[in-house]
Structure formats: C-alpha cells, structure tokens
Amino acid sequence: MERIYFDHAATTPVEPQVVTAMIPYFSQSFGNPSSIHWFGRENRKAIDEARTVVARELGAGEPSEIIFTGSGSESDNMALKGVASALRKKGNHIITSAIEHHAIFDTCKYLEKQGFEITYIPVSEAGLIDPLDVKNALTDKTILVSIMHANNEVGTIQPIAEIGRLLRERKILFHTDAVQSVGSIPVNVNELLVDMLSLSAHKFYGPKGVGVLYVRKGTLIDSFIHGGSQERNRRAGTENVAGIVGLAKALQLANGNLAANQVTITELRNYLIEEVLRRIDHVRLNGDRSKRLPGNINFSFEYIEGESLLLSLDLKGIAASSGSACTSGSLEPSHVLLGMGICHEIAHGSLRLTLGKSNTKTEIDYFLEVLPEIVNKLRGMSPLYDSAVRKECSGCTRTK
Numbered sequence: 316m317e318r319i320y321f322d323h324a325a326t327t328p329v330e331p332q333v334v335t336a337m338i339p340y341f342s343q344s345f346g347n348p349s350s351i352h353w354f355g356r357e358n359r360k361a362i363d364e365a366r367t368v369v370a371r372e373l374g375a376g377e378p379s380e381i382i383f384t385g386s387g388s389e390s391d392n393m394a395l396k397g398v399a400s401a402l403r404k405k406g407n408h409i410i411t412s413a414i415e416h417h418a419i420f421d422t423c424k425y426l427e428k429q430g431f432e433i434t435y436i437p438v439s440e441a442g443l444i445d446p447l448d449v450k451n452a453l454t455d456k457t458i459l460v461s462i463m464h465a466n467n468e469v470g471t472i473q474p475i476a477e478i479g480r481l482l483r484e485r486k487i488l489f490h491t492d493a494v495q496s497v498g499s500i501p502v503n504v505n506e507l508l509v510d511m512l513s514l515s516a517h518k519f520y521g522p523k524g525v526g527v528l529y530v531r532k533g534t535l536i537d538s539f540i541h542g543g544s545q546e547r548n549r550r551a552g553t554e555n556v557a558g559i560v561g562l563a564k565a566l567q568l569a570n571g572n573l574a575a576n577q578v579t580i581t582e583l584r585n586y587l588i589e590e591v592l593r594r595i596d597h598v599r600l601n602g603d604r605s606k607r608l609p610g611n612i613n614f615s616f617e618y619i620e621g622e623s624l625l626l627s628l629d630l631k632g633i634a635a636s637s638g639s640a641c642t643s644g645s646l647e648p649s650h651v652l653l654g655m656g657i658c659h660e661i662a663h664g665s666l667r668l669t670l671g672k673s674n675t676k677t678e679i680d681y682f683l684e685v686l687p688e689i690v691n692k693l694r695g696m697s698p699l700y701d702s703a704v705r706k707e708c709s710g711c712t713r714t715k
C-alpha cells in the first residue's frame with residue numbers, strides 16, 4: 316500500500332544532510348562543551364558555530380541572543396514565564412490571542428493562577444487578528460504581548476510586524492511563536508519587530524527535542540532551569556550538541572530553498588483545495604484563503620466526525636490530522652476553530668492536511684480519488700446527514 320504523509324505541521328523527517336552533520340557528535344566527538352580540555356573545546360566550537368548560523372538566519376544582531384532549548388514548547392514557556400517573573404513588579408497584564416498553540420495557551424492559564432491577568436484577543440472568522448484590538452487591550456500594567464506568527468491548525472499568518480510597530484513605540488515586550496513559520500516563509504526578527512521568538516527544529520526537517528528562543532539583547536527574562544552556567548546562565552544543563560548542530564544545519568537548508576519550496580508547495584495546496592471544494596458538497600475551508608502557510612489546508616466536512624475521516628484515510632495509507640496533534644485524542648473540539656466562531660458540529664468535522672516539500676501531485680490525485688468514497692460512506696451512516704437533508708448547519712452563528 317502507498318503511504319502518503321500529509322502531516323508536516325506535526326513533524327517532518329530529518330533531512331539526510333542534517334543527519335550527516337549530527338552523527339560525529341554522538342560518539343566520535345563526544346566531549347562536554349563545558350570541559351576545558353580539547354574534547355570539550357571541540358564541542359564548544361560546534362555550538363558557537365551553530366549559534367552564529369542561527370543568529371544570521373533569523374537576522375538577529377548577535378549570536379548571544381540565541382538560546383538553545385529542548386523544544387518549541389520550552390521556548391514558549393521560557394518566554395512567558397521568564398518575562399512574567401522578571402517584570403512582575405512592573406505589571407501583571409499579558410496579552411495573547413485566542414488561537415495560540417497549547418504551549419502558550421496553557422502557560423497563560425498557569426500564569427492566571429499565579430495572579431497574572433491575561434487578555435485573549437479574539438480573531439476574525441478567517442482566524443486573523445486585528446492589530447487595533449491589541450492596541451486597545453494595552454493597559455499601564457501590560458508587560459508582554461505574545462501572538463503567534465502562523466497558526467498550526469489553520470495556517471493563518473498574523474500581521475506581526477504591524478503589531479510589533481505599535482508595541483515598540485510603547486516599549487512593550489513582544490514575543491512570537493514562529494514554530495510553524497520558520498522554514499516555510501521568511502522569518503526575520505528585525506522585520507517582524509519582535510523581542511523574542513520561538514522555533515523548533517523538528518518542524519523544518521531537523522531533529523526532535525531541540526528548539527531556540529531568540530531574546531533581543533537587553534530583554535529582562537528570568538531563567539527557570541537552574542544549575543550550570545550554560546546558555547549564559549539562562550538555561551542550565553549540558554547542551555544537546557548533536558541536536559543543536561542539526562538545528563542550525565536544517566535551518567540553513569530550509570532557508571536556502573525557501574522561495575522555491577514556497578512556490579511549489581503553494582501550487583499543490585491550491586490544487587488540492589480547489590479540487591476538494593469542486594468535488595465534494597458541504598465542505599468548507601477553515602482559515603484565510605491567501606494569508607496562510609504554503610502547506611496548510613484545513614477543511615470542515617459537514618455531517619462527518621473528523622476522527623472517522625482520519626481513520627478511513629489511514630486505512631488508505633494517507634496520514635492527516637484533525638485539528639492539531641495535541642487536540643486529537645480528546646473529544647473537545649479545537650479552541651482554534653471555536654475561537655474563529657465555528658460551531659461545535661462543524662469543528663468536529665475538521666481535517667488538517669499539511670504538505671511538505673516531498674509531496675507530489677500524484678499523491679494528491681490519489682487522495683482526491685479516495686476522498687469522495689470515504690465521505691459518501693461516512694455521511695451515509697450519519698443520521699444527521701439524513702434528517703438534515705443537506706440543510707446548512709444552522710448552529711453556526713458567531714457568538715462574539
């Protein structure tokens with residue numbers, strides 16, 4: 316059976332060149348980067364070089380602004396908790412959006428319990444934030460704004476630079492979760508006007524378990540892993556040297572092929588979207604049609620459970636996702652789709668397909684061939700589809 320991977324927003328395979336770059340650091344060059352001797356120095360040098368590469372790729376001013384972490388989730392936690400702790404005396408108000416990844420969303424819930432006030436900026440039906448809403452939410456207690464660059468479920472790309480401009484005028488710290496955008500679209504910390512930025516290697520053909528938090532020079536941030544003096548006392552623990560080397564290599568490769576991949580993946584995405592909308596009734600595209608990541612597709616199929624759709628596709632060898640990987644497995648519909656004003660029933664019928672650079676038109680044609688059969692079969696079993704006799708879902712009025 317064919318195996319087709321349409322789940323690149325969950326993770327990506329490690330690029331062979333990245334594996335090659337990493338291998339020496341597992342056994343041949345195994346020293347502890349903090350050791351004074353030759354074995355250590357060799358590894359320290361590898362980390363320094365990786366840091367320089369990452370800083371350059373992100374347009375950062377200095378390598379010391381790059382902190383290597385254990386994941387995108389850790390970077391997000393560090394940004395929020397680190398600033399909350401450092402600036403607590405200055406204020407207790409943080410602004411974020413209603414559609415953040417759980418690494419931000421759940422950290423905000425935690426900070427609420429610690430006495431912080433969080434404003435969750437709503438999004439439009441297409442999943443976009445209005446910078447004016449951010450401006451209007453600011454108070455003299457606001458210490459931090461965190462808005463994701465691109466959404467992991469519906470792929471919408473937020474107006475980060477516009478928000479950054481209005482925050483910089485007011486000297487308010489700005490963090491963005493760029494885990495989905497790095498390696499897919501251009502990401503430059505000075506063009507985006509952010510003070511902090513999270514990324515994760517496994518989303519751009521690098522290894523799992525290694526990320527970066529970019530922290531602009533002069534930003535006050537407390538560390539929350541204490542111990543050794545690694546990462547300039549900001550994150551204790553012996554560095555994941557192979558992972559760090561792999562992250563830098565993967566970032567360099569991804570950015571090197573960015574423009575070309577953007578064009579080809581966007582074309583495949585548009586083809587898939589148009590054909591599904593043309594061939595199947597009662598299906599809608601979630602998220603903005605154009606302000607979205609090249610590889611992201613998110614549909615809602617009315618009268619179908621996303622989970623059943625996923626299982627049927629899996630039986631045909633097609634790997635996709637319903638909402639985000641973190642939401643699947645729970646029966647709660649995604650807070651992202653609900654935040655966009657989509658009703659529960661429709662949110663339950665959502666299917667996310669995320670394309671990568673190795674996907675082909677042949678794979679998409681195979682998907683287009685099997686999808687109608689699956690949809691018809693599942694709808695045939697749905698009492699809702701029967702009784703509603705194709706009446707549009709009426710529960711979908713926006714509540715905001």
Ligand SMILES: *Cc1c(COP(=O)(O)O)cnc(C)c1O
Pocket residue numbers: 324385386387388389391416418463465466467492493494495515516518524526
């Ligand atoms: C995947 C993802 C994360 C988490 O990154 P991990 O390295 O898997 O912890 C955070 N934010 C977004 C938007 C993501 O897509």
